[in-house]
Amino acid sequence: MNTIVPIPMSAEPTVPRISLSVPELAGNEWRYVKQCLDSNWVSSAGPFVDRFEQDFSVYVGSPHAVAVVNGTAALHVALRLAGVKAEDEVLVSTLTFIAPANAIRYLGAHPIFVDAEPDFWQMDVNRVADFVTKDCHFDGNVLRNRSTNRRVKALLPVHILGHPVDIDALVEIARAFRLAVIEDATESLGALCRDRTVGTSGLFGCFSFNGNKLLTCGGGGMMVTAHSSLAERARYLTTQAKDSALEYVHSEVGYNFRLTNVAAALGSAQLERVDRLLDAKRRIASTYAAAFASVPGLTAMPEAPWARSACWLSAILVKEGEFGLDSRALQRRLAGEGIDSRPLWQPLHLSPAHRGGQMLGGRVAEQLHAQVLCLPSSSGLTQREQQRVIDKTTAA
Numbered sequence: 001m002n003t004i005v006p007i008p009m010s011a012e013p014t015v016p017r018i019s020l021s022v023p024e025l026a027g028n029e030w031r032y033v034k035q036c037l038d039s040n041w042v043s044s045a046g047p048f049v050d051r052f053e054q055d056f057s058v059y060v061g062s063p064h065a066v067a068v069v070n071g072t073a074a075l076h077v078a079l080r081l082a083g084v085k086a087e088d089e090v091l092v093s094t095l096t097f098i099a100p101a102n103a104i105r106y107l108g109a110h111p112i113f114v115d116a117e118p119d120f121w122q123m124d125v126n127r128v129a130d131f132v133t134k135d136c137h138f139d140g141n142v143l144r145n146r147s148t149n150r151r152v153k154a155l156l157p158v159h160i161l162g163h164p165v166d167i168d169a170l171v172e173i174a175r176a177f178r179l180a181v182i183e184d185a186t187e188s189l190g191a192l193c194r195d196r197t198v199g200t201s202g203l204f205g206c207f208s209f210n211g212n213k214l215l216t217c218g219g220g221g222m223m224v225t226a227h228s229s230l231a232e233r234a235r236y237l238t239t240q241a242k243d244s245a246l247e248y249v250h251s252e253v254g255y256n257f258r259l260t261n262v263a264a265a266l267g268s269a270q271l272e273r274v275d276r277l278l279d280a281k282r283r284i285a286s287t288y289a290a291a292f293a294s295v296p297g298l299t300a301m302p303e304a305p306w307a308r309s310a311c312w313l314s315a316i317l318v319k320e321g322e323f324g325l326d327s328r329a330l331q332r333r334l335a336g337e338g339i340d341s342r343p344l345w346q347p348l349h350l351s352p353a354h355r356g357g358q359m360l361g362g363r364v365a366e367q368l369h370a371q372v373l374c375l376p377s378s379s380g381l382t383q384r385e386q387q388r389v390i391d392k393t394t395a396a
């Protein structure tokens with residue numbers, strides 16, 4: 001049940017509100033959670049945690065999966081295991097939710113923000129290539145940023161809105177310049193870059209099961225990796241680095257980041273229906289794209305020919321000159337009709353929380369931030385509801 005009390009809207013008070021993205025708990029969620037309660041396995045051990053990890057690793061096609069409390073924790077631990085240390089630098093997308101930049105800062109490292117490319121709105125690989133070739137130099141085995149003399153250690157691309165970054169190109173750069181790649185795949189579970197599942201090309205792929213993601217555990221996250229030693233380290237660090245099951249001996253400073261069995265029960269049930277959820281997301285995106293194709297000034301988020309987007313959130317680019325309204329005015333009009341919509345995140349190079357970070361470009365992200373609006377994309381969105389969103393969006 002959605003427990004958020006609907007805000008009465010003046011225009012049509014009897015028409016229910018249409019949310020941006022809400023979970024669909026229509027499978028075995030109740031049954032599996034009840035099993036946890038009936039068996040007393042409610043905490044960070046129990047059969048559903050192991051099962052969720054196994055099923056998830058099979059689904060994304062990665063040999064190892066480690067379940068954690070949320071996607072931010074996954075990124076934090078993945079960066080630490082990639083060897084990122086205080087005063088290192090990590091290249092990260094500027095056009096993203098703030099979590100990956102925060103994870104870099106938790107380690108005392110510095111984000112370098114990379115602009116988006118204009119075609120698919122993802123991290124601009126050419127900016128990364130330019131930076132490492134022109135603005136960095138090798139000092140022995142260590143890549144250093146000429147302007148700060150700090151070690152550049154890792155790339156943290158974020159596959160935003162369900163669409164992949166060109167991860168193959170980034171992995172190639174990373175190989176040549178000895179950088180670790182951590183994929184923030186939190187918004188793009190089920191997406192493909194060429195024939196590879198998003199999240200399986202880097203050292204780690206990180207996923208989130210927050211309430212509005214494709215799958216939800218209430219809150220939850222997953223780290224996937226091809227390396228058994230890294231998976232073992234991840235499991236160790238996320239369970240307080242406990243050396244012995246009986247004696248309280250810890251050789252390192254770990255974290256209490258393990259997912260609970262109740263959350264994993266939800267996740268296991270959600271994962272059984274992941275293909276259905278993905279189909280719904282893709283159908284919603286293609287319906288919007290078809291409806292707006294002939295509307296001057298509106299463009300649906302494009303999909304690269306080398307990609308299959310998970311279409312987590314459907315987004316449109318609003319050109320005020322041709323459409324007549326800017327994205328924020330359209331947002332207000334939809335809100336007046338009881339329809340939720342949302343702009344993209346403030347680009348992180350403009351975020352007060354990350355002031356002073358180095359920026360590679362930035363104009364594309366700023367323009368997308370001004371012009372893009374995300375539309376209702378819940379997997380349970382009905383055809384009638386979607387038609388209402390379309391009608392109210394295009395209404396003269």
Ligand SMILES: *Cc1c(COP(=O)(O)O)cnc(C)c1O
Nearest residue numbers: 070071072097099186208209210
């Ligand atoms: C949702 C999200 C995360 C992680 O979210 P949690 O709420 O910590 O699970 C990280 N990065 C991006 C881009 C996200 O959208």
